[in-house]
Amino acid sequence: MQKQDIKMVVIGGSAGSLPVVMSLLEALPETFSFTVVIVIHRSKNVLSEMDKLLSHIRNVPNVHEPDDKEPILAHRVYLAPQNYHLLIETNKTFSLDYSEPISFSRPSIDVTFESVAQVYAQQTVGILLSGANTDGTKGVSEVIRHGGIGIVQDPNTAEYPVMPHAALLQNQAALCLPTSHITTFLKQLNDNI
Amino acid sequence: MVVKIGMDTEYRLTEVELEEIIQLILQKYGYDFRNYARTSLTRRIARCMNIANLKTLYELKYNLINESSFFTWFLETLTVNVTEMFRDPLFYKDLREKVLPALASYPIIKIWHAGCATGEEVFSMSILLHEAGLLNRAKLYATDLNPANLERARKGIISMEQIKDYTLNYIQSGGKNDFSTYYTAHYQSAIIRKEFRSNILFAQHNLAVDQVFNEFQLICCRNVMIYFNRELQNHVFRLFYNSLSPKGYLAIGIKESLLFTDVKEQFESVSAAARIYRRKN
Numbered sequence: 001m002q003k004q005d006i007k008m009v010v011i012g013g014s015a016g017s018l019p020v021v022m023s024l025l026e027a028l029p030e031t032f033s034f035t036v037v038i039v040i041h042r043s044k045n046v047l048s049e050m051d052k053l054l055s056h057i058r059n060v061p062n063v064h065e066p067d068d069k070e071p072i073l074a075h076r077v078y079l080a081p082q083n084y085h086l087l088i089e090t091n092k093t094f095s096l097d098y099s100e101p102i103s104f105s106r107p108s109i110d111v112t113f114e115s116v117a118q119v120y121a122q123q124t125v126g127i128l129l130s131g132a133n134t135d136g137t138k139g140v141s142e143v144i145r146h147g148g149i150g151i152v153q154d155p156n157t158a159e160y161p162v163m164p165h166a167a168l169l170q171n172q173a174a175l176c177l178p179t180s181h182i183t184t185f186l187k188q189l190n191d192n193i
Numbered sequence: 194m195v196v197k198i199g200m201d202t203e204y205r206l207t208e209v210e211l212e213e214i215i216q217l218i219l220q221k222y223g224y225d226f227r228n229y230a231r232t233s234l235t236r237r238i239a240r241c242m243n244i245a246n247l248k249t250l251y252e253l254k255y256n257l258i259n260e261s262s263f264f265t266w267f268l269e270t271l272t273v274n275v276t277e278m279f280r281d282p283l284f285y286k287d288l289r290e291k292v293l294p295a296l297a298s299y300p301i302i303k304i305w306h307a308g309c310a311t312g313e314e315v316f317s318m319s320i321l322l323h324e325a326g327l328l329n330r331a332k333l334y335a336t337d338l339n340p341a342n343l344e345r346a347r348k349g350i351i352s353m354e355q356i357k358d359y360t361l362n363y364i365q366s367g368g369k370n371d372f373s374t375y376y377t378a379h380y381q382s383a384i385i386r387k388e389f390r391s392n393i394l395f396a397q398h399n400l401a402v403d404q405v406f407n408e409f410q411l412i413c414c415r416n417v418m419i420y421f422n423r424e425l426q427n428h429v430f431r432l433f434y435n436s437l438s439p440k441g442y443l444a445i446g447i448k449e450s451l452l453f454t455d456v457k458e459q460f461e462s463v464s465a466a467a468r469i470y471r472r473k474n
Protein backbone atom coordinates (compact mmCIF):
# COMPACT_ATOMS: atom_id res chain seq x y z
CA MET A 1 0.00 0.00 0.00
CA GLN A 2 1.63 3.22 -1.07
CA LYS A 3 1.80 6.01 1.50
CA GLN A 4 1.27 9.60 0.55
CA ASP A 5 1.31 12.83 2.40
CA ILE A 6 -2.27 12.63 3.65
CA LYS A 7 -3.92 15.86 4.79
CA MET A 8 -7.56 14.87 4.75
CA VAL A 9 -9.49 11.78 5.78
CA VAL A 10 -13.14 11.95 4.79
CA ILE A 11 -15.52 9.31 6.13
CA GLY A 12 -19.01 8.63 4.78
CA GLY A 13 -21.61 6.38 6.32
CA SER A 14 -25.30 5.73 6.56
CA ALA A 15 -27.38 3.09 8.36
CA GLY A 16 -25.18 0.95 10.59
CA SER A 17 -22.12 3.16 10.28
CA LEU A 18 -22.15 4.92 13.65
CA PRO A 19 -20.41 2.15 15.66
CA VAL A 20 -17.76 1.89 12.96
CA VAL A 21 -17.18 5.64 12.97
CA MET A 22 -16.82 5.46 16.74
CA SER A 23 -14.18 2.76 16.54
CA LEU A 24 -12.30 4.63 13.80
CA LEU A 25 -12.20 7.73 15.98
CA GLU A 26 -11.11 5.68 18.96
CA ALA A 27 -8.24 4.35 16.89
CA LEU A 28 -6.93 7.82 16.16
CA PRO A 29 -3.75 8.49 18.09
CA GLU A 30 -3.44 11.42 20.44
CA THR A 31 -1.71 13.47 17.83
CA PHE A 32 -2.49 13.22 14.18
CA SER A 33 -1.61 15.77 11.60
CA PHE A 34 -4.50 15.43 9.16
CA THR A 35 -8.12 16.62 9.22
CA VAL A 36 -11.03 14.23 9.61
CA VAL A 37 -14.41 15.07 8.06
CA ILE A 38 -17.39 12.81 8.76
CA VAL A 39 -20.59 12.73 6.73
CA ILE A 40 -23.36 10.59 8.20
CA HIS A 41 -26.96 10.49 7.05
CA ARG A 42 -29.42 11.49 9.74
CA SER A 43 -33.16 11.83 9.75
CA LYS A 44 -34.32 15.27 8.88
CA ASN A 45 -36.53 16.69 11.56
CA VAL A 46 -35.14 15.02 14.61
CA LEU A 47 -32.82 17.19 16.60
CA SER A 48 -29.62 15.23 16.58
CA GLU A 49 -26.78 15.47 19.02
CA MET A 50 -24.46 13.22 17.13
CA ASP A 51 -21.58 15.63 17.61
CA LYS A 52 -21.91 15.13 21.36
CA LEU A 53 -22.14 11.37 20.98
CA LEU A 54 -19.02 11.25 18.89
CA SER A 55 -17.19 13.64 21.15
CA HIS A 56 -17.49 11.22 24.00
CA ILE A 57 -14.39 9.46 22.85
CA ARG A 58 -11.13 9.37 24.68
CA ASN A 59 -8.17 11.23 23.18
CA VAL A 60 -9.96 12.73 20.23
CA PRO A 61 -10.50 16.49 20.07
CA ASN A 62 -14.16 17.46 20.20
CA VAL A 63 -16.13 16.55 17.15
CA HIS A 64 -17.39 19.81 15.78
CA GLU A 65 -20.03 20.83 13.25
CA PRO A 66 -18.45 23.62 11.23
CA ASP A 67 -20.12 26.92 10.50
CA ASP A 68 -20.12 28.38 7.04
CA LYS A 69 -16.72 29.89 6.06
CA GLU A 70 -14.93 28.24 8.96
CA PRO A 71 -11.24 27.58 8.22
CA ILE A 72 -10.26 23.90 8.07
CA LEU A 73 -7.65 22.96 10.65
CA ALA A 74 -5.41 19.93 11.05
CA HIS A 75 -5.84 17.60 14.04
CA ARG A 76 -9.57 18.26 14.08
CA VAL A 77 -12.64 16.10 13.57
CA TYR A 78 -15.54 17.78 11.77
CA LEU A 79 -19.05 16.46 11.32
CA ALA A 80 -21.28 17.58 8.44
CA PRO A 81 -24.25 19.44 9.95
CA GLN A 82 -27.71 18.03 9.57
CA ASN A 83 -29.67 19.30 6.56
CA TYR A 84 -26.83 20.99 4.70
CA HIS A 85 -24.39 19.77 2.09
CA LEU A 86 -20.84 20.31 3.27
CA LEU A 87 -18.49 21.75 0.63
CA ILE A 88 -14.86 22.79 0.65
CA GLU A 89 -13.45 25.88 -1.03
CA THR A 90 -9.98 26.06 -2.58
CA ASN A 91 -8.87 28.41 0.22
CA LYS A 92 -9.45 25.50 2.67
CA THR A 93 -12.57 26.80 4.31
CA PHE A 94 -15.89 25.00 4.66
CA SER A 95 -18.95 26.24 2.92
CA LEU A 96 -22.46 25.00 3.52
CA ASP A 97 -25.12 24.50 0.92
CA TYR A 98 -28.82 24.25 1.60
CA SER A 99 -29.77 22.92 -1.83
CA GLU A 100 -31.90 19.94 -2.86
CA PRO A 101 -31.07 16.55 -1.31
CA ILE A 102 -29.07 14.31 -3.66
CA SER A 103 -30.08 10.64 -3.80
CA PHE A 104 -32.50 11.57 -1.00
CA SER A 105 -29.59 12.67 1.18
CA ARG A 106 -28.58 15.97 2.70
CA PRO A 107 -25.77 15.95 3.68
CA SER A 108 -24.76 13.96 0.64
CA ILE A 109 -21.62 11.85 0.89
CA ASP A 110 -20.99 12.19 -2.85
CA VAL A 111 -21.03 15.98 -2.66
CA THR A 112 -18.51 16.21 0.19
CA PHE A 113 -16.21 13.51 -1.20
CA GLU A 114 -16.13 15.19 -4.59
CA SER A 115 -15.49 18.59 -3.09
CA VAL A 116 -12.71 17.27 -0.85
CA ALA A 117 -11.13 15.43 -3.79
CA GLN A 118 -11.04 18.59 -5.89
CA VAL A 119 -9.19 20.52 -3.21
CA TYR A 120 -7.01 17.89 -1.52
CA ALA A 121 -6.47 15.60 -4.56
CA GLN A 122 -3.84 12.95 -3.80
CA GLN A 123 -3.69 14.06 -0.17
CA THR A 124 -7.14 12.56 0.38
CA VAL A 125 -8.29 9.31 1.92
CA GLY A 126 -11.99 8.60 1.40
CA ILE A 127 -13.55 5.89 3.57
CA LEU A 128 -17.05 4.61 2.84
CA LEU A 129 -18.91 2.56 5.43
CA SER A 130 -22.14 0.66 5.99
CA GLY A 131 -25.39 1.96 4.51
CA ALA A 132 -28.63 1.00 2.82
CA ASN A 133 -28.43 3.28 -0.24
CA THR A 134 -25.90 4.09 -2.94
CA ASP A 135 -24.69 7.50 -1.85
CA GLY A 136 -20.88 7.57 -1.80
CA THR A 137 -20.21 5.47 -4.89
CA LYS A 138 -19.60 8.53 -7.03
CA GLY A 139 -17.67 10.15 -4.19
CA VAL A 140 -15.23 7.25 -3.91
CA SER A 141 -14.59 7.37 -7.66
CA GLU A 142 -13.93 11.09 -7.48
CA VAL A 143 -11.40 10.57 -4.66
CA ILE A 144 -9.61 7.91 -6.69
CA ARG A 145 -9.81 9.90 -9.93
CA HIS A 146 -8.02 12.81 -8.24
CA GLY A 147 -5.22 10.53 -7.03
CA GLY A 148 -6.49 9.91 -3.50
CA ILE A 149 -6.99 6.60 -1.72
CA GLY A 150 -10.48 5.09 -1.70
CA ILE A 151 -11.32 2.63 1.08
CA VAL A 152 -14.60 0.76 1.34
CA GLN A 153 -15.72 -1.24 4.35
CA ASP A 154 -15.86 -4.93 3.48
CA PRO A 155 -19.61 -5.49 2.87
CA ASN A 156 -19.37 -8.81 4.75
CA THR A 157 -18.56 -6.87 7.91
CA ALA A 158 -21.13 -4.10 7.32
CA GLU A 159 -24.45 -4.05 9.08
CA TYR A 160 -25.98 -2.74 5.83
CA PRO A 161 -23.90 -3.94 2.88
CA VAL A 162 -25.73 -2.10 0.05
CA MET A 163 -23.68 1.06 0.15
CA PRO A 164 -20.19 -0.46 0.33
CA HIS A 165 -21.22 -3.12 -2.16
CA ALA A 166 -22.37 -0.54 -4.73
CA ALA A 167 -19.18 1.45 -4.30
CA LEU A 168 -16.95 -1.61 -4.80
CA LEU A 169 -18.83 -2.62 -7.95
CA GLN A 170 -18.04 0.71 -9.57
CA ASN A 171 -14.56 1.25 -8.16
CA GLN A 172 -12.08 -1.52 -8.88
CA ALA A 173 -9.24 0.58 -7.47
CA ALA A 174 -10.88 0.95 -4.06
CA LEU A 175 -9.44 -1.03 -1.14
CA CYS A 176 -11.97 -3.37 0.44
CA LEU A 177 -11.08 -3.67 4.14
CA PRO A 178 -12.74 -4.96 7.30
CA THR A 179 -13.05 -2.39 10.09
CA SER A 180 -10.01 -3.65 11.98
CA HIS A 181 -7.82 -3.09 8.93
CA ILE A 182 -9.20 0.38 8.39
CA THR A 183 -8.21 1.32 11.94
CA THR A 184 -4.72 -0.13 11.37
CA PHE A 185 -4.52 1.90 8.18
CA LEU A 186 -5.40 5.10 10.04
CA LYS A 187 -2.80 4.41 12.71
CA GLN A 188 -0.13 3.85 10.08
CA LEU A 189 -1.03 7.07 8.33
CA ASN A 190 0.12 8.85 11.37
CA ASP A 191 3.27 6.79 11.95
CA ASN A 192 4.37 7.79 8.53
CA ILE A 193 4.58 11.47 9.22
CA MET B 194 -13.01 5.32 -15.96
CA VAL B 195 -15.97 7.64 -15.61
CA VAL B 196 -19.07 5.88 -14.41
CA LYS B 197 -22.53 7.30 -14.83
CA ILE B 198 -24.38 7.00 -11.58
CA GLY B 199 -27.68 8.67 -10.87
CA MET B 200 -27.96 12.28 -11.91
CA ASP B 201 -24.52 13.39 -11.06
CA THR B 202 -22.29 12.80 -14.04
CA GLU B 203 -22.25 16.43 -14.92
CA TYR B 204 -20.00 18.80 -16.75
CA ARG B 205 -17.64 20.46 -14.29
CA LEU B 206 -16.46 23.92 -15.30
CA THR B 207 -12.84 24.79 -14.74
CA GLU B 208 -12.10 28.00 -12.85
CA VAL B 209 -11.35 29.81 -16.09
CA GLU B 210 -14.60 28.63 -17.67
CA LEU B 211 -16.55 29.64 -14.59
CA GLU B 212 -15.01 33.11 -14.81
CA GLU B 213 -16.10 33.38 -18.45
CA ILE B 214 -19.70 32.51 -17.62
CA ILE B 215 -19.80 34.92 -14.68
CA GLN B 216 -18.51 37.73 -16.93
CA LEU B 217 -20.96 36.87 -19.67
CA ILE B 218 -23.93 37.03 -17.29
CA LEU B 219 -22.68 40.28 -15.79
CA GLN B 220 -22.12 42.00 -19.15
CA LYS B 221 -25.28 40.83 -20.84
CA TYR B 222 -27.81 40.70 -18.00
CA GLY B 223 -26.30 42.75 -15.17
CA TYR B 224 -26.48 40.02 -12.52
CA ASP B 225 -23.28 39.95 -10.51
CA PHE B 226 -22.15 36.52 -9.36
CA ARG B 227 -18.46 37.44 -9.06
CA ASN B 228 -18.41 37.15 -5.30
CA TYR B 229 -20.40 33.97 -4.90
CA ALA B 230 -18.76 30.97 -3.22
CA ARG B 231 -17.08 29.11 -6.07
CA THR B 232 -17.75 25.50 -5.16
CA SER B 233 -21.50 25.73 -4.91
CA LEU B 234 -21.76 28.05 -7.93
CA THR B 235 -19.85 25.52 -10.04
CA ARG B 236 -22.19 22.78 -8.88
CA ARG B 237 -25.28 24.89 -9.60
CA ILE B 238 -24.15 25.66 -13.16
CA ALA B 239 -23.42 21.97 -13.70
CA ARG B 240 -26.90 21.20 -12.45
CA CYS B 241 -28.47 23.70 -14.87
CA MET B 242 -26.51 22.22 -17.77
CA ASN B 243 -27.57 18.75 -16.76
CA ILE B 244 -31.27 19.64 -16.57
CA ALA B 245 -31.12 21.53 -19.88
CA ASN B 246 -29.15 18.65 -21.38
CA LEU B 247 -26.25 20.86 -22.43
CA LYS B 248 -23.08 18.86 -22.90
CA THR B 249 -20.46 21.53 -23.56
CA LEU B 250 -19.47 24.97 -22.41
CA TYR B 251 -20.03 26.19 -25.96
CA GLU B 252 -23.71 25.15 -25.84
CA LEU B 253 -24.16 26.93 -22.52
CA LYS B 254 -22.60 30.13 -23.83
CA TYR B 255 -24.59 29.96 -27.04
CA ASN B 256 -27.85 29.72 -25.11
CA LEU B 257 -26.93 32.46 -22.67
CA ILE B 258 -25.97 34.83 -25.49
CA ASN B 259 -28.80 34.14 -27.88
CA GLU B 260 -31.82 33.13 -25.83
CA SER B 261 -32.98 35.58 -23.19
CA SER B 262 -35.78 33.15 -22.26
CA PHE B 263 -33.06 30.60 -21.54
CA PHE B 264 -31.45 33.07 -19.18
CA THR B 265 -34.74 33.57 -17.31
CA TRP B 266 -34.91 29.85 -16.72
CA PHE B 267 -31.20 29.63 -15.95
CA LEU B 268 -31.39 32.31 -13.25
CA GLU B 269 -34.40 30.65 -11.61
CA THR B 270 -32.60 27.34 -11.55
CA LEU B 271 -29.17 28.65 -10.58
CA THR B 272 -30.10 30.05 -7.19
CA VAL B 273 -30.85 27.63 -4.37
CA ASN B 274 -34.50 28.25 -3.64
CA VAL B 275 -35.15 25.56 -1.05
CA THR B 276 -37.07 26.81 1.98
CA GLU B 277 -39.55 25.67 4.62
CA MET B 278 -42.08 27.10 7.03
CA PHE B 279 -40.82 27.29 10.60
CA ARG B 280 -37.50 25.82 9.53
CA ASP B 281 -35.33 25.35 12.65
CA PRO B 282 -38.24 25.52 15.10
CA LEU B 283 -35.94 26.55 17.95
CA PHE B 284 -35.05 29.70 16.04
CA TYR B 285 -38.74 30.65 15.93
CA LYS B 286 -39.10 29.77 19.59
CA ASP B 287 -36.31 32.20 20.43
CA LEU B 288 -37.93 34.85 18.23
CA ARG B 289 -41.16 34.42 20.21
CA GLU B 290 -39.44 34.53 23.56
CA LYS B 291 -36.51 36.91 23.12
CA VAL B 292 -37.20 39.20 20.20
CA LEU B 293 -40.93 39.83 19.77
CA PRO B 294 -41.42 41.10 23.35
CA ALA B 295 -38.76 43.75 22.68
CA LEU B 296 -40.28 44.70 19.33
CA ALA B 297 -43.64 45.25 21.01
CA SER B 298 -42.48 48.64 22.25
CA TYR B 299 -42.30 50.08 18.72
CA PRO B 300 -45.44 51.74 17.34
CA ILE B 301 -44.61 50.36 13.90
CA ILE B 302 -42.49 47.24 13.56
CA LYS B 303 -40.52 46.99 10.36
CA ILE B 304 -39.01 43.64 9.42
CA TRP B 305 -36.92 42.72 6.37
CA HIS B 306 -36.61 39.20 5.04
CA ALA B 307 -33.65 39.34 2.67
CA GLY B 308 -33.49 36.32 0.35
CA CYS B 309 -37.07 35.32 1.13
CA ALA B 310 -37.23 32.69 -1.64
CA THR B 311 -40.86 31.57 -2.12
CA GLY B 312 -42.09 33.23 1.09
CA GLU B 313 -42.36 30.38 3.59
CA GLU B 314 -40.12 32.18 6.08
CA VAL B 315 -41.97 35.50 5.99
CA PHE B 316 -45.33 33.67 6.23
CA SER B 317 -44.03 31.99 9.38
CA MET B 318 -43.03 35.38 10.75
CA SER B 319 -46.44 36.77 10.00
CA ILE B 320 -48.02 33.93 11.99
CA LEU B 321 -45.67 34.58 14.93
CA LEU B 322 -46.56 38.27 14.91
CA HIS B 323 -50.25 37.44 14.78
CA GLU B 324 -49.91 35.14 17.79
CA ALA B 325 -48.03 37.85 19.67
CA GLY B 326 -50.78 40.35 18.84
CA LEU B 327 -48.39 42.48 16.79
CA LEU B 328 -49.36 41.75 13.20
CA ASN B 329 -51.54 44.85 12.77
CA ARG B 330 -48.54 47.03 13.64
CA ALA B 331 -46.04 45.20 11.50
CA LYS B 332 -44.72 45.95 8.04
CA LEU B 333 -42.91 43.05 6.43
CA TYR B 334 -40.57 43.57 3.49
CA ALA B 335 -39.59 40.38 1.71
CA THR B 336 -36.98 40.63 -1.03
CA ASP B 337 -35.16 38.24 -3.31
CA LEU B 338 -32.92 38.27 -6.34
CA ASN B 339 -35.02 35.73 -8.19
CA PRO B 340 -38.24 37.10 -9.78
CA ALA B 341 -39.77 33.63 -10.17
CA ASN B 342 -39.55 33.10 -6.41
CA LEU B 343 -41.27 36.42 -5.75
CA GLU B 344 -44.04 35.64 -8.20
CA ARG B 345 -44.80 32.41 -6.38
CA ALA B 346 -44.48 34.06 -2.97
CA ARG B 347 -47.06 36.73 -3.89
CA LYS B 348 -49.59 33.98 -4.53
CA GLY B 349 -49.07 32.59 -1.04
CA ILE B 350 -48.80 29.04 -2.30
CA ILE B 351 -47.11 26.47 -0.09
CA SER B 352 -46.56 22.82 -0.78
CA MET B 353 -49.27 20.45 0.45
CA GLU B 354 -46.74 17.62 0.52
CA GLN B 355 -44.80 19.36 3.24
CA ILE B 356 -47.74 20.46 5.38
CA LYS B 357 -47.10 17.63 7.84
CA ASP B 358 -43.50 18.76 8.36
CA TYR B 359 -44.56 22.38 8.65
CA THR B 360 -47.21 21.53 11.22
CA LEU B 361 -44.64 19.64 13.26
CA ASN B 362 -42.17 22.51 12.98
CA TYR B 363 -44.88 24.95 14.01
CA ILE B 364 -45.70 22.95 17.14
CA GLN B 365 -42.02 22.61 18.03
CA SER B 366 -41.63 26.37 17.69
CA GLY B 367 -44.15 26.78 20.50
CA GLY B 368 -47.24 27.28 18.34
CA LYS B 369 -50.44 26.59 20.25
CA ASN B 370 -53.10 27.06 17.58
CA ASP B 371 -54.41 24.64 15.00
CA PHE B 372 -51.91 25.19 12.18
CA SER B 373 -54.55 24.44 9.55
CA THR B 374 -56.36 27.66 10.39
CA TYR B 375 -53.54 29.57 8.68
CA TYR B 376 -54.07 28.18 5.19
CA THR B 377 -56.77 26.92 2.87
CA ALA B 378 -56.05 23.54 1.35
CA HIS B 379 -56.41 22.65 -2.30
CA TYR B 380 -55.39 19.44 -4.02
CA GLN B 381 -51.67 19.79 -4.57
CA SER B 382 -51.05 22.98 -2.71
CA ALA B 383 -52.24 25.14 0.11
CA ILE B 384 -52.61 28.90 0.21
CA ILE B 385 -51.71 31.03 3.18
CA ARG B 386 -54.79 33.02 4.21
CA LYS B 387 -54.88 36.56 2.90
CA GLU B 388 -54.88 38.18 6.34
CA PHE B 389 -51.42 36.71 6.98
CA ARG B 390 -50.09 38.10 3.72
CA SER B 391 -51.60 41.57 3.48
CA ASN B 392 -48.81 43.22 5.50
CA ILE B 393 -46.07 41.77 3.31
CA LEU B 394 -44.47 43.65 0.45
CA PHE B 395 -42.56 41.42 -1.97
CA ALA B 396 -39.92 43.13 -4.12
CA GLN B 397 -36.80 42.34 -6.08
CA HIS B 398 -33.58 43.39 -4.36
CA ASN B 399 -30.07 42.15 -5.08
CA LEU B 400 -27.92 42.07 -1.95
CA ALA B 401 -24.77 42.16 -4.06
CA VAL B 402 -25.51 45.52 -5.71
CA ASP B 403 -28.61 47.24 -4.27
CA GLN B 404 -28.67 49.80 -1.48
CA VAL B 405 -30.25 50.39 1.89
CA PHE B 406 -33.97 51.16 1.38
CA ASN B 407 -35.45 51.52 4.85
CA GLU B 408 -34.75 51.18 8.57
CA PHE B 409 -35.73 47.98 10.31
CA GLN B 410 -36.08 46.63 13.83
CA LEU B 411 -35.40 43.10 12.64
CA ILE B 412 -33.65 41.69 9.60
CA CYS B 413 -33.75 37.97 8.76
CA CYS B 414 -31.27 36.75 6.21
CA ARG B 415 -31.03 33.02 6.62
CA ASN B 416 -29.26 30.55 4.34
CA VAL B 417 -28.54 33.22 1.75
CA MET B 418 -25.05 34.42 2.58
CA ILE B 419 -23.69 30.87 2.63
CA TYR B 420 -23.63 31.23 -1.17
CA PHE B 421 -21.41 34.32 -0.99
CA ASN B 422 -17.67 34.56 -0.48
CA ARG B 423 -16.30 36.35 2.56
CA GLU B 424 -15.91 39.66 0.76
CA LEU B 425 -19.55 39.78 -0.32
CA GLN B 426 -20.64 38.58 3.12
CA ASN B 427 -18.82 41.52 4.67
CA HIS B 428 -20.46 43.89 2.20
CA VAL B 429 -23.93 42.53 3.01
CA PHE B 430 -23.33 42.63 6.76
CA ARG B 431 -22.43 46.32 6.44
CA LEU B 432 -25.60 46.85 4.42
CA PHE B 433 -27.60 45.23 7.23
CA TYR B 434 -25.82 47.22 9.90
CA ASN B 435 -26.79 50.40 8.06
CA SER B 436 -30.36 49.20 7.62
CA LEU B 437 -30.97 48.44 11.30
CA SER B 438 -32.26 50.86 13.86
CA PRO B 439 -30.07 51.16 16.98
CA LYS B 440 -30.45 47.94 19.00
CA GLY B 441 -32.14 46.33 15.97
CA TYR B 442 -32.01 42.56 15.58
CA LEU B 443 -30.29 40.47 12.93
CA ALA B 444 -31.00 36.78 12.38
CA ILE B 445 -28.84 34.58 10.18
CA GLY B 446 -28.87 30.85 9.44
CA ILE B 447 -28.20 28.35 12.19
CA LYS B 448 -24.84 27.41 10.63
CA GLU B 449 -23.75 30.93 9.77
CA SER B 450 -21.52 33.03 11.95
CA LEU B 451 -20.49 36.61 12.53
CA LEU B 452 -17.17 35.34 13.82
CA PHE B 453 -15.50 35.38 10.44
CA THR B 454 -16.73 38.84 9.43
CA ASP B 455 -15.67 42.47 9.81
CA VAL B 456 -18.78 43.48 11.76
CA LYS B 457 -18.45 41.09 14.67
CA GLU B 458 -17.59 43.90 17.10
CA GLN B 459 -20.66 45.90 16.12
CA PHE B 460 -23.15 43.24 17.19
CA GLU B 461 -23.89 41.42 20.41
CA SER B 462 -25.36 37.96 20.67
CA VAL B 463 -29.01 37.50 21.66
CA SER B 464 -29.25 33.78 21.08
CA ALA B 465 -26.03 31.94 20.32
CA ALA B 466 -27.84 28.76 19.32
CA ALA B 467 -30.35 30.46 17.02
CA ARG B 468 -27.78 32.94 15.66
CA ILE B 469 -29.76 36.01 16.58
CA TYR B 470 -27.71 39.16 17.08
CA ARG B 471 -28.39 42.74 18.01
CA ARG B 472 -26.83 45.94 16.73
CA LYS B 473 -24.90 47.44 19.64
CA ASN B 474 -26.15 51.01 19.42
Ligand SMILES: C[S@@+](CC[C@H](N)C(=O)[O-])C[C@H]1O[C@@H](n2cnc3c(N)ncnc32)[C@H](O)[C@@H]1O
Pocket residue numbers: 098272273274275276277280307308309310311314336337338339342398399400401414415416417420
Ligand atom coordinates in the same frame (compact mmCIF):
# COMPACT_ATOMS: atom_id res chain seq x y z
C1 LIG C 1 -31.91 28.82 0.34
S1 LIG C 1 -32.92 30.22 0.00
C2 LIG C 1 -33.23 30.82 1.64
C3 LIG C 1 -34.70 30.97 1.92
C4 LIG C 1 -35.06 31.30 3.37
N1 LIG C 1 -34.42 32.52 3.84
C5 LIG C 1 -34.77 30.11 4.29
O1 LIG C 1 -33.77 30.13 5.01
O2 LIG C 1 -35.54 29.16 4.26
C6 LIG C 1 -31.76 31.39 -0.70
C7 LIG C 1 -32.42 32.57 -1.42
O3 LIG C 1 -31.46 33.62 -1.59
C8 LIG C 1 -31.71 34.27 -2.81
N2 LIG C 1 -30.53 35.02 -3.25
C9 LIG C 1 -29.37 34.53 -3.76
N3 LIG C 1 -28.53 35.55 -4.06
C10 LIG C 1 -29.16 36.70 -3.70
C11 LIG C 1 -28.81 38.07 -3.77
N4 LIG C 1 -27.64 38.47 -4.27
N5 LIG C 1 -29.70 38.98 -3.33
C12 LIG C 1 -30.90 38.60 -2.84
N6 LIG C 1 -31.29 37.31 -2.74
C13 LIG C 1 -30.43 36.36 -3.18
C14 LIG C 1 -32.10 33.12 -3.73
O4 LIG C 1 -32.80 33.57 -4.86
C15 LIG C 1 -32.93 32.23 -2.80
O5 LIG C 1 -34.27 32.54 -2.90
